[in-house]
Every structure is written in C-alpha cells, then in structure tokens.
Amino acid sequence: MKKTKQLFASLFLMSLGLGNAQAEYTLNLRQGVTQISQEVYDLHMLILWICVLIGIAVFGTMFYSIYHHRKSKGHVASQFHESTKVEIIWTIIPTLILIGMAIPATKTMLDLDDVQDADMSIKVTGWQWKWEYEYLDNGIHFFSTLDEASNRARQLGSGIDPRSVPHYLLNVDHPLVVPVNTKIRFLFTAADVLHSWWVPDLGWKKDTVPGFINEAWTYVEKAGTYRGQCAELCGKDHGFMPIVVIAMEQDDYDAWVESQKAGAEAEKQLADKEWTTDELMTKGEAVYANNCASCHMADGAGMEGAFPALTGSSVVTGDIDAQIELMYNGKGMMPAFGQMLSETEFAAVVTYTRNALGNSVGDSVQPAAIKSLKSSAPTDEEEDEDDEE
16 A cells, blocks of 8 residues: 555656655656756656647647537537648647757757767776776776675575665676766777666666777766666676766775776786685685676586586586686687686686586696786787788
C-alpha cells in the first residue's frame, strides 16, 4: 500500500513539473549536477508541457463536441467535404509549434557536442566487463571494475545478502576522479563489443564502439560522487559494469594525481621484487575473484557449453608458457589480460590458477618475467606499421 501511494505521489509531482523530487519511484528525468544536464532537463520539461497543452486542447475539444453535440440532444451530423481554410490552419499551426520546439532542441544538441576549449582530456575504453581510463594530459592510466564486496555478493551461493552491501553493483575498485570547475573532454571507444558510458547526473550517455571515437564533455561544479552503469547490453555480465565518478576540489584532485603517480612507480618496483609462492597465491586469489570468477566460477568449475573449467584444465596444468601466452593475448571471449593487469597481478593469477581451484602443479611465475614479456611485445604503433607493410 505504501509503494502504491508513493507511485501515485510521483505521478502527481510529475504532472506539476516536480517529478525530480527524490522518491522511491522517480518518473521524471534527473536534473543532474552540470549546466548541460540542466539544459536537457529544461528542454524535456518544455516539450512535456507543450505536449500536455496540445493534448488538453485536442482531447478537450473532442470530448466537448461528443458531449454537447450528441444525438440524444437532437443534433444531426453535418455533411461536408474539404475546407481549404481549415487545412491551411492545421498545417501552419503544427509547423509553428515544431519550429518553436526545434530551436531550443537544436541549441541543446549543439551544446552537448561542443568539446572545444577543454581543459583536460580523458580516454574511456569499454571492455567486457570493465572500464579503462587514460588521462591524456598527465599519463595516469588504470582499469575500473566492480568492487570486491559486490562481486562476492553477486556470486551464486555466496550466502551474502546484497542489501547488506553499500551501493551494491554501483561501486568500483578504482573510480574516475575529476576536478570541479574544469571542462573535461571525453573520448570513447571499445576494445571488444558495444558499450555505453552513462552517468545520469552528467546529463548524457555515449556509446563506445570498437574502431570508432565518440566525444563528449562535462563541467562539474559541485564536488561529490556520481554513479552510473553501462547502458548497452554487452554480454552476460552487462549488469556488473558500474561507473563511479568522484569530483574533487582542485587541491584534492592535484593530491590524488600525485598519489596515482607514486602508486604507479611503486607498482613498477613491485614487479622487480622476488615474490614467494605464498605471496603470489594470496594476491592471485583476489585478482582471480575480480577478473576471472564471473566466467570460470569461484571454484574454477566453469559453465558447461560457455566457459571451460579451470579445474584439471590441460591449459592450466600444462606448459606454463602456453598458458601465459593465451592469457596475455586473449582468445575468443577471453580478453587480453596482458593489457588489463599489472605485471604483479598477471603473475599472481597465473600462479594461483595452477596451484588452487583443485590444481596443484607446483610451479609459479615471477612478475619480472611478465615485465620482460611486456617490454618485448610490439607496441600499437609498431603493429600498425607492420599492417601497412
């Protein structure tokens, strides 16, 4: 009964143009936190009210005519054919209405595509099923995937109540961080299939298409955390591909940039360290849970007919170099983890799969070996040159 009342309350608020009120059922557009999102909302409300007024006029006239000119009152239907004057009127009026609607709509669409004079640029690449962010102005680069708490709770038989997980399926391990009061240009593409980057508070969504670059921009004035999701059906784990944007004041953002650079340097040093098998196993378990368990299952049993089991797999229990090559370059539905994981993460998950999940090969690989493999791999530019030759 309570939910029914909330639904009708939201309908009433929307009819008054107040549907953005935050209730359990929000039927109107979100106003967002950017100027462009406000423009989109205002355009939506303008068109809505024009349609409402047209509906009232048309249906009001129709119902009035039906009621006051009914047969029971003695009215006889008039017989007539054509009226040039009426036809001109009902052509001109709708044309003027459409022109009046097209002018603000065109202005808003032009504003949405105006990426000029941006203060910084971020490249966004969609993967199954995570986001890759590359800050083109300062070299920061990382992948963002579903947070560990949500990932554990979503597994079959986890026994975890999703309602106990904060921001269930709407939280990530590495959020996108941006400064406030800065015009940010986004470049969107995809590495495998179609995705769509959507944060409602920013007021737009953009498709990420393999082989193509789409552009958009934002200017966030208020610091805060804004959440979204992939809005394109991109595969079995489409629902587990959230987006989190954290807008910071400039000083806080600058400190974050320095911390990311320091973290990247520390990660490079970790790749040169000699790791014990136990250390690799511990880290590999977490890497497996976040990157592999959704397809191959938490216990390595896989999904028959879709994803092969890792337990007893000839690949996992066979030549370690062959497994590394397969995981590094990807095959079929499996992405190229050599681009997605750090040297330490890659070495750890290889070691884990060979010595857990019912396997006990007893060998391991060091991050330094993966680092050597990455340094010897051809760059994108070199691959392009080879293709041209």
